[in-house]
Amino acid sequence: MIRVTDLIKIYPNGKVREVDGVSFTVNEGEFYTLLGPSGCGKTTSLRCIAGLERPDGGTIELDDVAVVSDKVFVPTHRRDIGMVFQSYAVWPHMTVYDNVAFPLRVGRPIKRDVFRDRIDKVLSLVGLEQYASRMATQLSGGQQQRLSLARALVREPKVLLLDEPLSNLDAKLRERMRGELSVIQRRLGVTTLFVTHDQIEALSMSDRIAVMDGGRIVQEGDPQEIYHRPANEFVASFIGSTNLFMGELDVTPASAPGHSRIKMEFGVLEVGANPDLEAGAPVIVAIRPEDVVIRRAGVELPPPDHANVYEGGVGIGLFTGTSVEYYLDVGKSLIQARAGSRVQLKRGDPVRVEIPPEACRTFRLEGEPKARLASRRLATLARLDDDNGG
Amino acid sequence: MTTAAEPRDPAPPPVVLPARPVGRPRLEGRSIAIFVTVAILVYLVLGPVLMLVMSSFKETDGTLPFQDGVPWTIENYIRILTRPQTYSVLFNTFIYAIGALAVSFSLSMTFAWLIERTDMPLRNLLFVVIIAAIGIPNVIVGISYAILLNPANGLVNLAARGITGASGPGPLNVYTLPGMIFVQGIALVPITFLLVAAAFRAMDAAMEDAASTSGAKFRTVMRRITLPLLTPAILSALVYQFVSVIESFDIPLVLGLRGGVTVLSTQIFIESRPAGGLPNFGLAAAYSMLLLALALGPLFVYNRVIGRSERYATISGHSYQPRRIRLGRWKYPAVALSLSFILFSLVLPGLVMLWTSLQPFYAVPSAESIQRISFDAYFEVLGSRRLRDAALNTLILGFATSFGAMLVGLAVSWVLVRTRSRFRFALDVLAFTPHAMPGVIIGLSILLIYLILPIPVYGTIWIIVIALATQYISISTRLMTSGISQVKNELEEAAAVSGAAWWATIRRIVMPLVMPAFLNGLLLVFLLAIKNLTLPLILYEPKSVVLSTLVWTLWDRADTAGTAAVGTIMVLVTLALGIFLRRMNREGPQLT
Numbered sequence: 001m002i003r004v005t006d007l008i009k010i011y012p013n014g015k016v017r018e019v020d021g022v023s024f025t026v027n028e029g030e031f032y033t034l035l036g037p038s039g040c041g042k043t044t045s046l047r048c049i050a051g052l053e054r055p056d057g058g059t060i061e062l063d064d065v066a067v068v069s070d071k072v073f074v075p076t077h078r079r080d081i082g083m084v085f086q087s088y089a090v091w092p093h094m095t096v097y098d099n100v101a102f103p104l105r106v107g108r109p110i111k112r113d114v115f116r117d118r119i120d121k122v123l124s125l126v127g128l129e130q131y132a133s134r135m136a137t138q139l140s141g142g143q144q145q146r147l148s149l150a151r152a153l154v155r156e157p158k159v160l161l162l163d164e165p166l167s168n169l170d171a172k173l174r175e176r177m178r179g180e181l182s183v184i185q186r187r188l189g190v191t192t193l194f195v196t197h198d199q200i201e202a203l204s205m206s207d208r209i210a211v212m213d214g215g216r217i218v219q220e221g222d223p224q225e226i227y228h229r230p231a232n233e234f235v236a237s238f239i240g241s242t243n244l245f246m247g248e249l250d251v252t253p254a255s256a257p258g259h260s261r262i263k264m265e266f267g268v269l270e271v272g273a274n275p276d277l278e279a280g281a282p283v284i285v286a287i288r289p290e291d292v293v294i295r296r297a298g299v300e301l302p303p304p305d306h307a308n309v310y311e312g313g314v315g316i317g318l319f320t321g322t323s324v325e326y327y328l329d330v331g332k333s334l335i336q337a338r339a340g341s342r343v344q345l346k347r348g349d350p351v352r353v354e355i356p357p358e359a360c361r362t363f364r365l366e367g368e369p370k371a372r373l374a375s376r377r378l379a380t381l382a383r384l385d386d387d388n389g390g
Numbered sequence: 391m392t393t394a395a396e397p398r399d400p401a402p403p404p405v406v407l408p409a410r411p412v413g414r415p416r417l418e419g420r421s422i423a424i425f426v427t428v429a430i431l432v433y434l435v436l437g438p439v440l441m442l443v444m445s446s447f448k449e450t451d452g453t454l455p456f457q458d459g460v461p462w463t464i465e466n467y468i469r470i471l472t473r474p475q476t477y478s479v480l481f482n483t484f485i486y487a488i489g490a491l492a493v494s495f496s497l498s499m500t501f502a503w504l505i506e507r508t509d510m511p512l513r514n515l516l517f518v519v520i521i522a523a524i525g526i527p528n529v530i531v532g533i534s535y536a537i538l539l540n541p542a543n544g545l546v547n548l549a550a551r552g553i554t555g556a557s558g559p560g561p562l563n564v565y566t567l568p569g570m571i572f573v574q575g576i577a578l579v580p581i582t583f584l585l586v587a588a589a590f591r592a593m594d595a596a597m598e599d600a601a602s603t604s605g606a607k608f609r610t611v612m613r614r615i616t617l618p619l620l621t622p623a624i625l626s627a628l629v630y631q632f633v634s635v636i637e638s639f640d641i642p643l644v645l646g647l648r649g650g651v652t653v654l655s656t657q658i659f660i661e662s663r664p665a666g667g668l669p670n671f672g673l674a675a676a677y678s679m680l681l682l683a684l685a686l687g688p689l690f691v692y693n694r695v696i697g698r699s700e701r702y703a704t705i706s707g708h709s710y711q712p713r714r715i716r717l718g719r720w721k722y723p724a725v726a727l728s729l730s731f732i733l734f735s736l737v738l739p740g741l742v743m744l745w746t747s748l749q750p751f752y753a754v755p756s757a758e759s760i761q762r763i764s765f766d767a768y769f770e771v772l773g774s775r776r777l778r779d780a781a782l783n784t785l786i787l788g789f790a791t792s793f794g795a796m797l798v799g800l801a802v803s804w805v806l807v808r809t810r811s812r813f814r815f816a817l818d819v820l821a822f823t824p825h826a827m828p829g830v831i832i833g834l835s836i837l838l839i840y841l842i843l844p845i846p847v848y849g850t851i852w853i854i855v856i857a858l859a860t861q862y863i864s865i866s867t868r869l870m871t872s873g874i875s876q877v878k879n880e881l882e883e884a885a886a887v888s889g890a891a892w893w894a895t896i897r898r899i900v901m902p903l904v905m906p907a908f909l910n911g912l913l914l915v916f917l918l919a920i921k922n923l924t925l926p927l928i929l930y931e932p933k934s935v936v937l938s939t940l941v942w943t944l945w946d947r948a949d950t951a952g953t954a955a956v957g958t959i960m961v962l963v964t965l966a967l968g969i970f971l972r973r974m975n976r977e978g979p980q981l982t
Contacts, residue, residue: 012810052883075418076886083887089880093902102898103888148884155889 001063002026002049002159002193008057009044018044019055020215026159029189031182035202036212037238042195043163045212049193050083050161051076063158077106082152082190083161086168088144090136096123096147097132103155118154125184126150142173149181153188160185160192166201178204199239203227211235233363236286241325243287243336246365251279255307259357266331270307271360282365291359292337294326297350308355314345328353420809420892427801428813434798434860435820438827438835442682445838446675466676475652476680483653483684486571486642487635491628493575497731498582499624504724506590509714511721516728518969519736524580525917525964525971527938530957532644533945534739535573537746539564545742548754565649574641576735582631589623608715629688630825636684637828639924644945654681655924658830662837663928671838678831685826740961747954767951777956780940783851784920787858787936792915794859796908799866800874804900806867807874808882825864832861833928849931857925862915869914873907874900913971917964 002025009019019041026032034042047053049060051067051074060068062081067074082103090099100119104110110118123129126146131139139147145165152160165181166174182205185192196202202209203223210220211234219231230236237244250261250268260273262283269285277283297311312330324343328335330353337353345351449463470476501520505513538546541559550561563569601615639655646656654677661674717724746752747767753759771777802821806814824832836857840848847853877900885895923938930939937960944953 050883050887052886075891076883077889077891079887081887083884085880085884087878087880089878089884091881091884091899091903102885102890106885106888106890106894106898151884151888161887 001028001061001191002032003061003064004045004049004058005060006058007045007048007055007060009041009048009053010056017215019048021058022212022215022217023058024210024217024220026191026193028191031185031192031194031205031207033194033196033202033206033209034212035196035199035209035239037197040212041215042197042212046161046163046193046195049159050081051079080155080158081161082155082157082159084145084148084152084163084165086164088141088148088165088168090139090144090147090151092135092137094136095132096128096134096136096139099136099147100150100154103151107155118156122150122154125153126180141169142177145169145177146180149184153184153190158191160190162192162194164196167196167198174201181205203239211238213238230286230361233284233286236361236363241289241336243285243289243292245285245287245333247283247285249277249279249281249283256357259307262362264331264333266312266333266335267310269355269360270357271362272358274362277362277364284363284365286361286363287335287355287359289325289336289338290323291356292328292335293354293356294328294337294339294343294345295352295354296345297352306354307357310353310355312351312353314347314349314351316347317345418892423801423892424805424809424813427798427805428817430798431802431817431820431863434856434863435823437839438832438860439823441838442675442678442831442835445671445835446679448672448675463672466672467679469673470676470680479652479654479657480680480684482567482651483636483655485567486574486653487632489568489571490574490578490635490638491631493571494578494582494631495586495624495628497575498579498586501579501728501731502583502587502590504728506587507715508717508724509721510717510724510728512725512728516732519732520580520583521971522965522968523736524584525921525968526961527921527923527941527964528577528638528640529644529923529938529941529945530743530961531577531739532573532641533941533953533957534743535564535569536644536648537742537752537950538738539569541565543754545754546738563649565645565651567651569649570641570645570651573645574635574638577638577641578631578634579735581634582627585627585630586620586624589620589627632688633685633826633828636681637830637924639828639830639927643923643927643942654684655828655830658834659928662834671834674834675838678828678834681828682826682831685828743954743957743961745954746950747958748951750951752950767955771952771955771959776935776940780935780937783934784936784938786851787855787926788916788920790852790855791858791862791919792912794855795862795866795915796870796911798859798863799868799870799911800904800908802863802867803870803874804896806871808879821867822864824861827861829861829922829924830928832857833925836860836925837929849933851934851936854926854929854934854936857929858919858922861922861925862918865918866911866915869907869911870904873904873911876907877903910971913967917967917971920960921964 004025005023007019007022008017010016011018022041022045024032034045036042044053048055048068049062054073055068058068059066059070062079066072067079091102094102097119100123101115104115104118119132120129123132126149128139128143128146128150131143136144136147145168148165162181166177169177178201185205194202194205203226206223208220208222209226210217211226212218213234219226219235221229226235227239230239233244236242245264245266247262247264247269250263252261254261254270254273256270258273259270260277262269262271262285264285271285310330312328312335315327315329315334317327318325319341321341323341324339324345326337326339326345328337328351335353339345446466447462447464449461449465501516504510505517510516536544538544539562541547541563544562544564547560547562551557554561564573597619598611598615601611606614636653637655639659642651642653642656643659646652652660658674658677658681661677662669662671745755748763748765749759750762750764750766753762799821802817805817806821836853837848840853840856847856881899881903882895885899890898920936921938923942926934926936926939927942930936935943937956941953941956941960944956
C-alpha cells in the first residue's frame, strides 16, 4: 500500500511547485496510474516515493510505515520497492543474469538455492530465461524493457513503480507490452504505481487513474468514469479526442425534462441539465467524436423529432484504418466525428449531423479555453484549402 | 520492508500508525565522500594560490617569505612595474602567444577539416602522425630545432647556404622570437588538433545539408553555417591554448635564453632559481601575479564561451560520419601540405636527433662523419646510474601523478555531475583554477609551501608529483566529467531502487562504466607528466632527477650526443604510448 499525503515538491528555482499538495492512496494489489501531460508533476511524485527526490512537504507511507515525513527520510536503497525506468536503465556492463541478480546481491544475504530460484522464476516470468548469459546491451528494446521489469520484481517488493516504461517502444510492441504488463501485475498482485502521459495505457491497464495538471490531481476515478464523466475541460480534452465548443446557457426550456438548451455557433444544442450553470452563463461543451452521428443528407431519413440535428458538409476525412475521422462544416463550426471504417464520404458531401444530448458534457467557461484555439485553427485551415481548391 | 524493525499492525481494518523516525539521520558514505573531495581540492589548489599572493607582499631579498621577521611590503610590485625590462618581457610574451596560436590554429584547423570532412588521400597517416607526437617532450622538440635551425651550423641553414652560395651565419635563426613562435606553434599542434577535430567530428551534418537543400552554395554553407556552429568550440580551444603558450617554459628556455629573448615564464624561473646569487621569491611571486592576471583575462571569455556553447545543441556526439567533401584536383596541394608538415614536424627533427645521438661530437652529415657513427652515447647513458635513477623516478612520477590526478578528478566530477551539493560551484571553480595557473607559478608556490609545512617531501620526487597532480586536476576533471555524464543518472538510480547503498553503487555501477574514460585519462596524464619539464626543473634536487630534467642538464652542459641519445629514447617511448592512446580511444580525449 502507498499512502501519499499533501506531497509538495518545489522546483529548484524556489518558485514553481512541481508537486502542489498531492494526496492519494494506492490499495494493496491495485494498479494505480498517475496520468498527465509532461510537467504535470507525475514523475516527480513517483520519484519522491522512490526516494530519488526529497519532497519539500507532506508524508509518504509504504505499508503504513512512514518513509517520508517531517522527521524521517528513508534513503532509496532502504525502501522496499522495485522500479522500471523510462530508459530501462539496464546496466550495459553486465549480463542479463547479473542485472537481475544485482538486487539480491546487494540486499540481505539469502540462501543460494533461493537466490537461483528467484532469478529463474522472474526471468521465465518475463520470457527471458534463454537469454540469461547474454550481455544486456545485446537485447532488443522490448527485451531490455522486460529485463528491467524482471530486475524490479526479483526482490519481491511491496511496491512496484513504473515510470513511463512503454514510451520508448514502437507502437506495435507497446500494444503487446500493455497486455503482458497487466497480466504479470495481476498474477503477482503487486501494488503498482504507474506513471504515463498516454491515455490509452492508462485507460486500458489501470484499476484507478488520477489525472494530474499543474502539480495537482484534478480527477481521480476508474477508467470509465474518467473517460465518460470528465470533471473539467482539461480532463475532457486531455483524454481521448474531444470537440470543445463555447456557448451560452439559454433561458428557454428544453424539449425534454432534465435537459437545458445552449446557444452555439452552429445552432441550439440540447444537453443534460447542469445544476452548476445559471441562465446566460458562458459554457464549454465537450462532445466525443465517436458520439457524433453522421447521416447522408437526403438518403438516410432523420428519426422523427430528435433534438440536435444539424445540416452540414464534409470538410476533410482522415482514414486511420479502424475508423475515419471526419471534420464537418456545420454553420461556422468544425465538428469532429468518427465514422466506421467503411463509410465513404467525399469532401463537400452534404450530411446531417446528430448529437445525442446525453453525450454532451458541460463546464462553466473559466478563462481562455485551451483546446478551442486548436480547433479554430484547423477550421481556418480547412476553409483556406477550400478556397484554393475551388 | 527493509525497515521491518518497525512493528506493524497486521489486523484489518488497517490502523494507520503515526509516522515515526526509522533511525537517526546517519552520516552517509556519500556525504563523507563529498566532504573529503572538497577538502583535498581546497588543500591542493587554494594552498598554492594563497601562498603566492602572500609571498608577493613579502620583502625577501635572500630570505624565505615566511621566516621570522620578514616584513610585509609592496616593494616587489613597485620594482617590477618600474623596471623597463618588465614591459619588454610582457611585450615578448604577448607577441609570442599570438604568433604561436596563429601558427598552430591555422595548421590544426586545416588538418582537422581535411582529415574529418574531406576525401584527402593519406588522411589516416597524417592523423596518426599528428596525434602520436602528443607525448614528445617540448624540451626535445626545442633541442632538435636548435640543431636544425641554429644560425651557425644548423642543417637547414647549411643546406640553404649551399644552394644560394651565401656565407654564414644564417639565413635562419631559431634563437629569435619568430623562431620560437614557429617551434612553439608546431609543438602545440597535437592538442589543438584534438580540440578542433572533435568539434568538426561532432557537428551534425544535417545542419549543412539543410542549408544545401535551401539552395546555398558550398562557400555560403561554410561561411554561414559550418563556421558559426564551430565558433564556440574553436574559441574555447583558443583560450585553452593561450594559457598553454604563456605558461610554456621549455621552448623559451631552450631557444629564448640563448637568443636573449625572455618571456614571463622564463623571467619567473630566473628570479626563483638564479644562476648566481640568491633567489628572490617575493619578486618571483610578484611576477607570477602578473602572469596569473594575463592568464585570467581570457579565462573570463572562456567561461562565457562555455556558457554560450550550451545553446548550440547541435554540437553533440553523433555516431554517423558526415558526408566527405570531394577535393578533386585540390587534393594535390592538400597532400603536399600534409607531407611537408610531417617532414618538418616529425621526420627532420627525429632524424637529426637520431644522427646527433650517433656522433661522439656533433658534426654535420658527411662521408667523414658517417665513418664516426657509434652507439657509445647509448651505452654510456644506459650504463649510467643517473639515467637509471631518472628513468625510475620518471616512472614513479608518471604513475603517481596520473593516478592521483585522475582519482581526484573522478571524485570531483562525480560531485559536479551527480549531486546538488552546495559546494558544487566552489568545486567547479577550484578544479578549473590550476588550468589558469601557469606551471611556473604552481611550481614556485608549491616550493614555498613545502619549505614551510612540516611535511617531508621537499627535495624528493613526491613534491614534483604533488605539483604535477595539482596542475593536471583541471584536465582530469574535464575528462571524467564527460565520462560520467555519459553514464545516465538512471543507471545509478536503478541501483539505488534495487537496494544498493551509495558505495555499492559507486563500486559496482559507476566504476566499471567509467573505466574506459578513466584509463584513457590515466594514459594522457601519464604522458603529460613525463614530458613536463617546468615543474621538475623548479622542484628537483639531485636525488629526484627525471628524464626531462636530465635531457635539459645534459644539453646545458653541451653533451649533445648524450642529450640526443636520451631524447631519442624518450621520443620512441612517448610515440609508442601516443599511438597506443589513440588505439584505446578513437574518439580521442575531450579536453574541453
